[in-house]
Amino acid sequence: MQPAAYLAELLSGASLHRTPCDHGEMVWQQWSERGTPLVLLHGGFGSWNHWLKNIPGLRQQRALWTLDLPGLGDSAELPEPHTSTHFAQVILKGLDALLGSATHFELAGFSFGAMLGARVAELAGSRCERFTAIGAAGFGFLHNQVSLLRPPAAETPVEEARLIHHSNLRTLMFSSEDFIDEMAICAHGHNLEQHRFNSRKLSLTDDFVQSLPLIQAGLVGVWGSRDATAGGRPNIEKRRELFLSAQPSARFHILDGVGHWAMYEVPELINGVLLQRPPKPVAITS
16 A cells, blocks of 8 residues: 555544644544543654554554644644743643543653643643653753755655655654655655644753653653764763653663654554553663
């Protein structure tokens, strides 16, 4: 099956919901209804499809929700202020409308979505039972800004656009070219075509670090050892120290040989982390 057709078929298995996004609407995908809700926030310049390899397994185990963040995917723009707190307020209001304002849930976020997730977890207090951050942005000077090729324009020839996407995926998202298949290129290209909000400026702040000590949820950190945004193993270890300083019982996993888009490279391993209870060691981590 062609990648675009597969993504369309996968999405057809979700129930779509819409919640207010100030002057527009935010689009949510509900995949299943099984136990405590698990909400997944995608990364910058992305959409729900950042989790495309995780959804089939997770939907069998949990009440699974994804969404398109404001300014991305099929959701409306987010008016000013473009702050993580404003994003988090809109997301939490949407969760309240969909789940009920007293419902407990678990949350996981990737990259920019993890930075926003930290603020959502902070605002939700004890309602958020666990928060898992995968390759989170918002670590200030610890973050490594990656130089990428300019995204293709609408008039860029298809093959040229494909080569640009391949190059940028290799530079930013993956540890090896082995993971850059037609599905990854299709999903990435579709996300760039839809994006209106540039998250890079927010991602370079220390917003995540500010939220960490204010989060009541059980903390889980996940980084690939080859994450291009991490700044190397020593800086990942500094992130571990921040997690443990904020919450001594926090779990922190470093995935050897894995890049930034860990959910795509090692989906079963990431699903295992998201479904863990109680805390116990995870394979291929240190």
